[in-house]
Amino acid sequence: MDILKDLQRRELIAQIAGEDLTDHLTIGHRTLYCGFDPTADSLHVGSLIPLLTLRRFQLAGHRPLIILGGGTGLIGDPSLKSTERPLRTRQEIQALGEALHPQFTRFLDFDSTNKNGAAIINNLDWLEDSRLLTFLRDIGKHFSVKAMVNKESVRGRIERDDEGISFTEFSYMLLQAYDFLHLYRQYGCSVQIGGSDQWGNITEGINLIRRLEQGTAYGLTTPLLVRTDGTKFGKTEYGTVWLNAGITSPYRFYQFWINTPDTDVYRYLRLFTFLSGDKIDEIERSDLNAPARREGQHILAREVTRLVHGEEAMQSAQAISTALFDGSVGDLDTQQWEQLALDGVPSSQWGQPQISLADALVHTQLALTPRGVATAGQARKFICSNAITVNGTKVADPQHTLTYNNAMHGCYHLLQRGKKQYHLLIMTRR
C-alpha cells in the first residue's frame, strides 16, 4: 500500500517537505516521529489526527516514535499562538507528561520485538543536559534570526504592537530542530510529522540535519481542522472533548461524534477511522439515498469510540444513547443506570422521599434562564411549554411530584429538558 496516496485520499496532508518522500517511504521502512508537549493532563480529539497518522505509518511498516515534550514543554511552543504562555514548573510538566503517557499506548503497537515497534521518548532526556555554550556554538550558529523572524508561526507575534514574544519562546524552534537532529542521529529517524502549525519547526529541523549531517530528512504536516460551520473542532457546549475517559466520558465522546454535521462526516471518517476509502465512499453513497438514517455519523461514532475507549465502553455508550434518544429508558438495567450515574449524564442526589418536579429542575440546574441562573419561574415555564421529560415521558403538569414510587428501580429519575439536556436525580433512602 502506498501510504502517502492513502493519506492524500484521506486529506491528511497539508504540506510535504522533501520532494522524494514517496520514494523514501517506498524503498525502505523508516522511522518517523511526532512530538507532543504536555500542556494538559489529557490529549483531546484534535491530537487524534497526528496520533492516528503515526498508526497509519506503523501499519504501513514504518516505525513511529512519540516524543513526549518534557523538555520543550518547559519552554512553550509559540507557533501560531497569539500570546505568550506562562511558564509551567518542572513538577507540573512532569505530572502532565505522566498523565499523557498511558494515552499514547492505546494507538500504537509498542511490541519491542517487532522491527517497527513504537517507542515513547522524553526529550527532557537530552535537552536537560545540553550545555549552553556548546548549544549556541554548535546548533545556534546554523540558524538565521532573519529566517526565524520571518516564519509565519511567530510573525504575528513579532509584528503586532500589543503583543511580544520572549526569547524563551522564540528559541523553541531551535529545540525542536535539535530534537529532530538528535533522533536522526540516535534512531535513524528521518521523517517528522505534525499539525500544520508545526511546519516552520519541522523545516528548521530538516535544514539542521542537512547542515550538520549532510543528511536528508522529511516532513509532513496534517491540516488544521476547521468545521464547515466555522466553529472550532473538538469543542462542544460541554467544553473540550478529551481522550481521557475520566474527563470526557465515553458516552459524551460518542455523542460528540454522533453530532457531526453532515457536511463534515465523510471527511471525519477519512481522517479518524481506518475504514478504507472505498468503504467510506460506499457509506456516503448509501446515505445519499437515506439521509435520515445518518449511517455515517453512527459508524464514525462507533469506530472512533472503539478506537479510543475500547469495544466495551463503545457498546455501553451506544446503549445509553439508544435509551436516551429513543425514549426507551425503561429498558435500562440497574447496571446501566449506575453507569449513567457514574459518567453518562450529570447527576445529583436527593435525600428526601419526594420533591416537586419544579424544585427538582431548579435543584439540578436544568431550569436555566437565558442568563444562566436556575429559577422556579423558568422551571414552570419549561414544564408548561412541554419541554420536560421524566424517565422518557413528557410531563406538562407543573404540580407533578417525584417520589420513590414513580422512580425507575425505586430511585432513578432521569430528567430531560429539551432534546439533549439531561440530569439524573437519584433519590437516596436513609
Place this chain on the structure above:
RNA sequence: GGAGGGAUACCCGAGUGGCCAAAGGGAUCAGACUGUAAAUCUGACGCGUAAGCUUCGGUGGUUCGAAUCCACCUCCCUCCA
C-alpha cells in the same frame, strides 16, 4: 490644563418627564418540522404562580411621577493645548 461626546439588560443598540420591565437586532433556551442535523416558523428571554418587587455607570436632589431634568463623583472616547 481647555472644549465637546458618551456609559441602557449577556452583546450591539433605540429611548430626552408618565402610555417604559424599557423598541430593534444578535446570542441563548424551548416548541413545531426533522435525522440527537441544517434551514425555517412560533414562543420565552430581570425576579415572582400572582399582586407586586428590583433595574438604565455611582451617590444625592427636583417632581405627584425620572432611563429621561439638576448637582457631584467614577470610567470611556474625540478634538485643542
